[in-house]
Amino acid sequence: MPVDDPHDPAAPTTRKQVFPCGQCGSSLEFKPGSDSMRCPHCGHTQALPGGAGGVISEHDFHEGIARARRQPSAALVEGGHNVQCEGCGAQTVVAGQAARCPFCGSPVVMAIQELGEIFTPESLLPFKLDARAAKDRYQKWVGGLWFAPNDLKTLANQHGMDGVYMPYWSYDSNTTTRYTGERGEYYYVSETYRDSKGETQTRQVRHTRWYPTSGTVHVSFDDVLVCGSQTLPRKLLEGLEPWDLPELRAFDAGYLSGFVAERYKIGLEEGFVAAEARMVPKIRSAVESDIGGDDQRIGNLNIHHADVRFKHLLLPLWISSFRYKEKAYRFTVNARSGQVSGERPWSVVKIVLAVLAVIAVIVTIAVLVQKYKQ
Structure with a gap:
């Protein structure tokens, strides 16, 4: 049974599950790449409380709005309570103390009232990469950045990495589009x-x-992802795609042991609006193919969605944040594939020197050409 962690350093935009070791009583942590939990103190391993099986459910979109399972957000974590980060405004549920925010680095959080009932996640992708492997991927990424400040790698390495499950909506839809063009x-x-x-x-x-x-075109969509968080920029999260969704597992709280999971702020209906926007480019491509010819102009699209279904799931990533010249920068690592997506500062001095070097080369070439002509 999960218990509170009174020393929880989790982000104030998250909730954290803790399971006691059956051998020494310390907190177990899910072992990335496995289906078990491991005690970092005595090395004892335990199977997940619910096993690794279970059914992954999809819900009819319209029925799900009214009938999908919901519960108060604080009930998702034993002893959970709602907090808000004063730095970035993110809201979540935590167990124990919330010491800092990995999304913006703010050390200050405040308690707030119950956020209301939420949809319960029913599936997830477990962590596959551990923190060391994720940091290796990040260091390679930083090493390949052009025009980065000299102290960027050192500064970023001073901060730890947090394993976070991000809330996502997944949508399926069969679309019929009538067009003119x-x-x-x-x-x-x-x-x-x-x-x-x-x-x-x-x-x-x-x-x-x-x-x-x-004409009319028919395009079907499967697992169009929309992140339910507003904490990280969409561009940063989309940079982590694709996800290996065929490997989804039925939700088990044991997968969260040692990690934290953020509460969604973008709801089911709002998420579908974002999903529709992600579908439009593929629909336009199908329309252009249907129009044929050498070139195409699309005048009007009338898109109809049928048999819309959804899942609420959690996807794992490693995240860290650091401040450089009073601005917060974040980087993330897909905890399944190792794909890195991050924000970075630029070195103005390096850019200016590079521009001057290019100008010098151009001037030198121009002088040589002029001498050759003479």
């Missing part, structure tokens, strides 16, 4: 012109004839 077909006309020597030349100039068109 124009199909462009190329044709060529011969034109004459005078070249730099004054001689007459002939060339083929391309033109386009446009014809009105309309």
Whole structure:
């Protein structure tokens, strides 16, 4: 049975599950890449409380809004309470003390009232990479950055990494799109012109004839992901994709032992609006293919969604933040694939020196060319 951790350093935007070791009583931690929990003190391992099995459920979107399982956010963690980070404003549920925020580095949090009932996550991807492997990936990423400040790697390495489960919505939809547009077909006309020597030349100039068109395309989508967090920028999270969603496991609190999990702030309906936006490029591509011809213009899209289904799941990442010249920077590592996505400061001095070096090379080449002509 999970218990409170009175020394929990978890982010104030998170909740944390703690399980006691059956041999020494210390807190167990999920062992990345396995289906068991391990005690960092005595080395004892235990199976997950619910095993590694279970059914991964998908819900009808419209029925799920009314019928999917919900409960008070504090009930997700025994002894949980709601807090808010005064640095970035993120809200969450924690057990024990919230000491700092890994998302912005703020050390100050304050207690707030119950946030209301939330959807319960029913599946997740367990951590596959441990903290050491994640840090190795990050160090390689930092080493490959151009125009980074000289002390960036040292500064970033002074801060630890936190294992965080981020809340996601996954949507399926069968779309039917009626469209209007124009199909462009190329044709060529011969034109004459005078070249730099004054001689007459002939060339083929391309033109386009446009014809009105309309039609219907059907595109199906499976597992379109939308992060339910507003703590990290969307660009940063999308940089971690793709995720190996076929490896999803049914939710078991044991997977959270030693890690923290953020409470979502983007709800089911709001998330589907974002999912629709992610679907549009693929629909437009299908419409352009259906229009055919050499070029295409899309006038109007009337998109209809049918058999919309969703899952609420947790995806694992390693995250760290540091401050450089009073600004917070964050980097993340996909705890499954090792893909790194991060924010970075730029060295103005290095950029200026590089620009001056390029100018110097251009001037040198121009001088040499001028001397050669003379």
